[in-house]
Amino acid sequence: MNMVRLDKKKFGDFILELSVEHAVYAPGNTGGKTDFIPVSSEDEINLKTLVTDLSPKGIFFPHSEVLYEYDTEGIRVPEKEAGKPIAVWGMRGCDSRSLLMLNKVFGSAIQMPDNKNFQDPYWKEKYDSSVIFGSACNMPQSTCFCNWFGDGPHSREGMDVFVVDAGDHYLMEPVSDKGSNILGKLTCLTDSLEGDAEAALKLASEAESTMVPPMDVNGLGELLNDLYDEPVWEDISAKCINCGACTFSCPTCHCYDIQDEGKGSSGKRIRIWDSCMFPIFTMEASGHNPRALSSQRVRQRVMHKYSYFLEKYGDFLCTGCGRCITVCPVNLDIREVLKTINVYNRQGITNG
Amino acid sequence: MSEWQPRILAILCNWCSYAGADLAGVSRMQYPPSIRVVRIPCSGRVDPLFIMKSLQSGFDGVLVSGCHPGDCHYISGNYVARRKFAVLKPLLEFIGLEPNRVQFSWISAGEGDRFAKVVTKITEDIRELGPATRLVKKT
């Protein structure tokens, strides 16, 4: 199927039509902040922000999720209301790529030691039936560094439908079968005109040209492994205060804790976001903490993103959305960290 | 139907207020059956977190009581407690909790009548407010 057009005047109708069979999520305001929120009309959507303050991972992997409830009778998985499949509007390329990464973990995690794949039912139920309308970035921000890892501001990875804002209309192109299907059903779309494809390409190259050239990340994983024991981590982490703001706003961070909340003879088992920045993340029952120091925790965050995940799943666990950079209260900029690593002259290793 | 009976947690110090409650009991003084007593060594031991947790788990009110100033078994426990409560109480009211849900009192071992009076008063006040909802966690 080819590219189609959506007149912006019909955007409201489009959302209504999409809502008939889907639970629609789009960027919107919560308090003073932006997040992906459930919407039922055009008015609730805020498309002015490029990168929402919170990432869309919360749609599929919420901050807290009840896994099951228990009482003296046994355990029960809470009944979901017969939910409609999720449709997301306005997801940037960095965010849709992050879902692919999360899907590697929750969709088919490689289990040690038998190497069987584990599928997380809570994730799969929401993610597998979802349809993602992407949103190409025509004007990347100074904190965007998706060009380090992905294919830049007009990337289609992880999307079902690729969407370009072309002034008074959107251009849409299916990326997956799910995408073609849904575009085939929606009635408010019109055929694209001659020149539309070229216009989209032009916007893509303009957007790319505004971005700072990427750092070369080839070999970053091995480099990090080599530097594991170097004192450089102390300098890098010196200013980090180990709050979890970076990991909570990151679209790819997916560590969680499982906690029971009980009262009397019943309770719930809940999965809750956790962060490797917290000292208790690795606290053992004996009281020993293998990552007691801030430098060890910062190293873990960097190693997991740019080495361990790469080794295990063949991709960096970072999409370059820049959220951790904007949110950090002490301005610990992950790009600077990687640059420091890249030029570090490995004295410790050569000397001994 | 019988009247709604509030459930109030009374956190009482071992040396004065608990003994005061005991005296009220053995003297057969009348007061509403609304309280559940927790005995603690000293009002200075009361962490505001105990009070918050009690409200969260559904108590309609909390009473903390210790020895009169000057009478603390540990000399200054109740003075330290008084500072904590003096800040906690206005703060809870500030965030919008009803003022009468959390109360403090000094009751000595000889003041069984005072204990009965305090319990009667706090129970009436809370009955007027109705069941607690604001900080109660829904499970």
Added chain:
Amino acid sequence: MNTTNELRKSIKALIAEKKVDLFLAWEKGSLPLTATPLFVSTEDQADRAVFDVTCGNNLSIYFTKDRKQFANRKVGIAVKGCDARSVVLNILEKQIQRENVVIVGVPCDGVLDRKKVLAKTDGREVLELIDNGETVTVKGNGFDLLLNRNEILSSSCLACTYPDAQEYDVFIGDARGEVPNESRLKEIHDFQALSASERWDKTRNEYERCIRCYACRNVCPSCYCNVCFVDQNDPKWIGSTCDYTDTLIFHVIRNLHVAGRCVECGACQRACPMDIDLLMLNRKVAMEVKDRFGDIAGLDINGKPAMSDFREDEKQKFIMG
């Protein structure tokens, strides 16, 4: 007078005279509107130090990070008025020794709250900020905006009474003196005038958004417990989900833990990724502490933090019966 230059000179001198092994200051951050903590140990590094309206970080948090990371080292620190009070508090609470710190006061006209600036630009990215004194100009891709300074200063600064360090070894430039700040508590009085249920609704709406990232706690110079009560799991005091009763208990108890210790630096509020108005409750508590016990956190280096002290004859009207 150029504060940045004076600050650099002063750091260099302290390092050259071996009066400090390490100096905590700020440098220009990687983002517009942002400064970032700088750890200076050589004279060359001192040239990176800056002081301007972006230097919001309260650097005294590093005294208590990772337990004793500066043990047996002489540490210098650049402080605004509020930061100096944190240093004093750290000294009173025996986290550092007075003789091991060199306190350098800088003249502060208030620091900005990035979130307030971004709220003005309607989602558009800010690339540059020019400080014109009474006003600031913010520039972005295809726009520039003239803003009144008061619109973008951190709310802690708008209510600040002691902009100058009260305890210092060196003070750079001209002190501003005590700012009477009549309107300081207006917000609190306005809030108090609402009905209990209105206050409850507002509080709930505010704290309901908390995602429990704990940035507020970690950035707070007065929150340095080895294991915070929210992290304890034996017993587990409060739930870790975003249930508003749990979140509110976390915040109320944190407010009480920093009662008489909160220096109203506003670091918590500026750090919060959800833009929650955290200062309101802190200020209310500080107001109670001052009215009842006459204490202001971190002002008196010979004093005692309010909540670890008492007087026998304190007002106790709130006691029943």
